[in-house]
Amino acid sequence: MIWKHYRNELIVLASILLMLLALFYKGSAVGRLDRVDAEVKRSMMEIGEIIALKKQWGDTTLTKKIGSLRENLSPEKIKRFSVKGKKLYALLEGLSDREVNGIILKLENTAVQLTKLDVRRKGKSYRMEIRCKW
Amino acid sequence: MLSPQFYTLRHERLLIRFSYQAKKLAPSILENLLPPEGKYEYAVFREREGWVFIAYDHEEISRFLKERGVAIEKIGRLYFAQQAVDRFERPVRLDENEALASVQHTATVVPLSLLSEGVEYQGFSRDFRPSGGKTFGAGSRSIIDEKSTWILTTVFLLFALMFTVEGLRYRHVIRAMQGRVAVMLKDYPSLQSAYSRNNIARKYRKIDKEERHKREVLKGLSRLMLPGVELETLLLEKKHFSAELKCPDEKTIVRLLALAKERGYGHSRVGSEKHVKIEGKL
Numbered sequence: 060m061i062w063k064h065y066r067n068e069l070i071v072l073a074s075i076l077l078m079l080l081a082l083f084y085k086g087s088a089v090g091r092l093d094r095v096d097a098e099v100k101r102s103m104m105e106i107g108e109i110i111a112l113k114k115q116w117g118d119t120t121l122t123k124k125i126g127s128l129r130e131n132l133s134p135e136k137i138k139r140f141s142v143k144g145k146k147l148y149a150l151l152e153g154l155s156d157r158e159v160n161g162i163i164l165k166l167e168n169t170a171v172q173l174t175k176l177d178v179r180r181k182g183k184s185y186r187m188e189i190r191c192k193w
Numbered sequence: 194m195l196s197p198q199f200y201t202l203r204h205e206r207l208l209i210r211f212s213y214q215a216k217k218l219a220p221s222i223l224e225n226l227l228p229p230e231g232k233y234e235y236a237v238f239r240e241r242e243g244w245v246f247i248a249y250d251h252e253e254i255s256r257f258l259k260e261r262g263v264a265i266e267k268i269g270r271l272y273f274a275q276q277a278v279d280r281f282e283r284p285v286r287l288d289e290n291e292a293l294a295s296v297q298h299t300a301t302v303v304p305l306s307l308l309s310e311g312v313e314y315q316g317f318s319r320d321f322r323p324s325g326g327k328t329f330g331a332g333s334r335s336i337i338d339e340k341s342t343w344i345l346t347t348v349f350l351l352f353a354l355m356f357t358v359e360g361l362r363y364r365h366v367i368r369a370m371q372g373r374v375a376v377m378l379k380d381y382p383s384l385q386s387a388y389s390r391n392n393i394a395r396k397y398r399k400i401d402k403e404e405r406h407k408r409e410v411l412k413g414l415s416r417l418m419l420p421g422v423e424l425e426t427l428l429l430e431k432k433h434f435s436a437e438l439k440c441p442d443e444k445t446i447v448r449l450l451a452l453a454k455e456r457g458y459g460h461s462r463v464g465s466e467k468h469v470k471i472e473g474k475l
Contacts, residue, residue: 067335067342074349081356088363099370105394106377106384112397116404156424163415167408172400178427185424 115170121145121193128165128189132158147171149189152181159185166191194272194321196293196302199254200236201226202275204299206243215244223248236327238276241298247273254329270326274300277321286314406475410434413456417471419445425468435472437463 118124125147129137132151136158139150151162159178166173166189175190203223209215219235223246227233233248255265274281274293277300284294284303292314294303328339337345384390407429414436418424421441428435440446446462449469453460459472 065335067337067339070342071337071345071349074346074353078349078353078356081353081360085356085360085363088360088367092363092367095367095370099374102374102387102390103377105390106374106381109384109390109394109397110381112401113393116397116400159424160415163411167411170404172404173407173429174431176427176429178424180423180425 116172116193118170118193121169121171124169125171125191125193127169128162131161146192147189149187151187151189152184154185154187156185159187162187162189194274194277194317195249195254196274196287197300198302199257200247200249200273200275202273202299203246204240204243205246209244212237212239215246219246219248222246234327236273238325240275240278245275247275249273249327251329265329268329271329272321272323272326276323276325280321283313283315284308285317403475407434410473410475413458414471417449417452419449419452421445422449430475432475433472434475435470438469438471440467440469442467 122142122145125142128147128149129140132154136151136153137149138152139148141148154162163176163178166176171191171193173189173191175188177188179186201223203226205222207215207218209218215237216235219237220233223233223235227248231250232252234251236247236249238245238247249271254271258265258268278295278298281293281295281300284292286292286305287302290305291302292305292308294301294308296303328335335342378385384393410429414427414434417436417438419440422445423439425437425439426435427437438449440449446467446469450460453469453471457473461470462468463470
């Protein structure tokens with residue numbers, strides 16, 4: 060057996076191989092850590108973003124909050140105000156410019172999807188049609 | 194373990210501290226005792242107050258082993274009977290004629306006839322093996338000596354251990370990170386699949402983008418409401434917006450049109466009155 064003559068070299072070679080294997084193992088672990096780190100960061104960011112967006116645009120309390128549009132408006136000005144499911148259709152007439160401003164400001168600050176906002180001047184007052192969903 | 198036929202030995206009292214120094218002196222100390230035609234290798238070890246110098250012929254031993262049908266690769270180390278001389282106080286019988294015994298503290302092959310009749314022989318066992326020996330068949334052609342082999346092997350194995358521990362630590366960190374995401378997803382099961390997550394994200398990002406734009410347009414239009422300007426109509430739909438504004442004078446119209454242009458809105462004058470139409474896409 061020739062290899063027995065070179066036993067020392069073989070022992071050293073085996074230990075080098077073992078070290079290289081361990082180095083490769085560590086290298087692969089580092090590579091995987093980088094990949095997982097990037098993946099986790101992306102997932103966390105994505106999840107955080109989705110949760111925040113969902114909370115904003117899918118807020119379940121919006122059905123209650125949307126009612127605040129008719130606050131401070133006299134009933135005769137509200138021609139129609141119907142909330143069906145997650146949709147609103149409102150027809151308001153005889154509004155002053157200040158009231159129009161106030162309603163638009165409320166709409167801006169409420170996380171609803173505006174599908175139609177139609178404001179028309181009728182003499183000295185305004186007629187307003189609002190369609191939105193959430 | 195080699196009996197004295199296979200080596201030449203000399204005791205010397207020298208003031209030498211280390212064996213590598215003794216090893217350097219070995220050829221000159223044994224020079225006169227060895228036949229010139231042999232190719233010798235040397236071994237030294239400390240004994241009592243002096244040093245023992247040994248010369249042996251590698252080829253002679255190999256030849257002998259071959260004759261006896263022993264493959265030299267099977268011999269890892271050579272030991273010299275002198276190394277275990279204290280063990281031979283009671284002789285070890287080699288064959289019908291000879292025994293190995295300690296004579297004046299030297300391991301010697303003695304004819305049985307010279308030993309007294311009532312002498313008790315002892316058997317040879319592994320206990321005779323001394324601590325250090327000479328590498329023989331296995332590893333005999335190695336460039337790296339045994340000491341260096343163990344040093345290098347230890348260093349490489351230490352590195353291997355270090356890398357493995359580090360690798361395991363990284364794996365542990367990976368598991369902890371994945372665990373954190375799993376805990377978060379536990380509260381939102383609908384987001385567990387990347388596909389559904391992407392769909393939900395796309396849906397809400399679109400809504401967010403469109404609605405923010407609509408609100409920016411409303412704010413932009415409100416900034417066009419300069420002093421004296423009155424709103425005639427405002428229409429905001431899914432894809433389009435328009436507003437008709439009534440201005441008090443020509444100067445305001447010019448300013449309003451400039452502001453609308455600055456914001457990138459489409460603008461035009463309506464009829465001969467001081468009405469301005471602002472429009473754009475959403």
